[in-house]
Amino acid sequence: MEKREIIDKVKREKVEFIDLMFFDLSGRLKSVTISPRELVECLDNGKWFDGSSIEGFTRIHESDMMLIPDPSTYILLPWPRDEKNAARMICDVHDPDKNPFVGDPRYILKRVQEKAKEKGYFYYVGPEIEFFLFRSKENRTYHDTAGYFDFSPRDLATDIRAVMTSTLEKLGINVEMSHHECAPSQHEIDIEYSDALKSADNIMVLKQAIKTVASSRGLHATFMPKPVFGVNGSGMHTHQSLLGKDGELLFYDKEDEYKLSRFAYYFMGGQLEHIREMAAILCPTVNSYKRLVRGYEAPVYICWAQRNRSALIRVPRYSKGREKSTRLELRCPDPSCNPYLAFAVMLAAGLEGINEKIEPPNPVEEDVYGFDNGKLAKFYIKTLPVDLGEAIEEFEKSKFMKETLGEHVFSKYLNIKKMEWDEYQKSVTDWELNRYKDL
Secondary structure (H helix, E strand, O other): OOHHHHHHHHHHOOEEEEEEEEEOOOOOEEEEEEOHHHHHHHHHHOEEEEHHHOOOOOOHHHOEEEEEEOHHHOEEOOOOEOOEEEEEEEEEEEOOOOOEOOOOHHHHHHHHHHHHHHOOOEEEEEEEEEEEEEOOOOOOOEOOOOOOOOOOOOOOOHHHHHHHHHHHHHOOOOEEEEEEOOOOOEEEEEEOOEEHHHHHHHHHHHHHHHHHHHHHOOOEEEOOOOOOOOOOOOOOOEEEEEEOOOOOEOOEOOOOOOOEOHHHHHHHHHHHHHHHHHHHHHOOOOOHHHHOOOOOOOOOEEEEEOOOOOEEEEOOOOOOOOHHHOOEEEOOOOOOOOHHHHHHHHHHHHHHHHHHOOOOOOOOOOOHHHOOHHHHHHOOOEEOOOOHHHHHHHHHOOHHHHHHHOHHHHHHHHHHHHHHHHHHHHOOOHHHHHHHOOO
């Protein structure tokens, strides 16, 4: 969309508030609001803000930063503000010299995408976002007691998901499917397969929309990976593939048993090679590792398969006439991650696999949860980090992660995660109190 089109739409849609949205390193949505009279100046020259107050951005003596709106992201918001129309644009962050800011998560993904494009590769992803609906933020009482694919009247959220879906469509996000997930009050919304940058934008907007709709119904939506003990946690399984310049299917080979090309195998090999180093990005919280345990359909072991849903990477089964659906499903990311950083490191690892011709191990079609240590060793199967502390150790010593993220983001993100882990280690939990208070 051109600048002139945006200006005309703002007038035609009688917009009185325009939100300029951007994101910090932890994936939190930030925004400033301008009036329509500021729009032309903002589109031409950007909007100044204080970057020193944003987690992972700049220091106090170099705080001036600039928001540059991406015109293609303009859309009218479906919820009026004080009965007046509001719109939003997602922004790129620049430094005072109008150069892309090296600490902007959106820029990190753009930079890796550009490396892929130089080789003629275009990275597409299709995320499946899971979340819980509770009675309130303070009270984690289930909203319903339905299970996987259940329908009303057991699934009390059928109508709410319908509102969420229609809201997302109004925001320009095409929903492929929505349904109840395995745990009580757990739901999933799958959005369209698209360019990684657009998908990352859509995920951030989706989170805001789902929370807003839930709040309007007196409920609380959470993307916390494991909010309840004893039931499945929430993941963000991500389907991914590479296309060529002319749309050719770089992952498909009709002669292969799994219908995968050498490109696909090398891409998979690169991700499996670096997955432990990427864990601090893909599973970024202390709580993330409460989800990554045996028995709850979350991956623990570093292997791949087609039928085996305990595998880290799954190859969805091929069906004739659906060659375009040839893809790899990475199952460890969770919805607490920053999708810009997640897709950036996932793509970078896959590209390195292609460049270095990294062969993945043989597939494991058995249930890996049932393997003992001897059988794991036989198949050379390693595990994901068991907690955020181990993930931080893998991240800190990774040359690959430092090169992919850049020195600024690498060091800032490492400090953020170390502080989080240190704070958790010092905290005293209810579990500890209940178990040890009578000693």
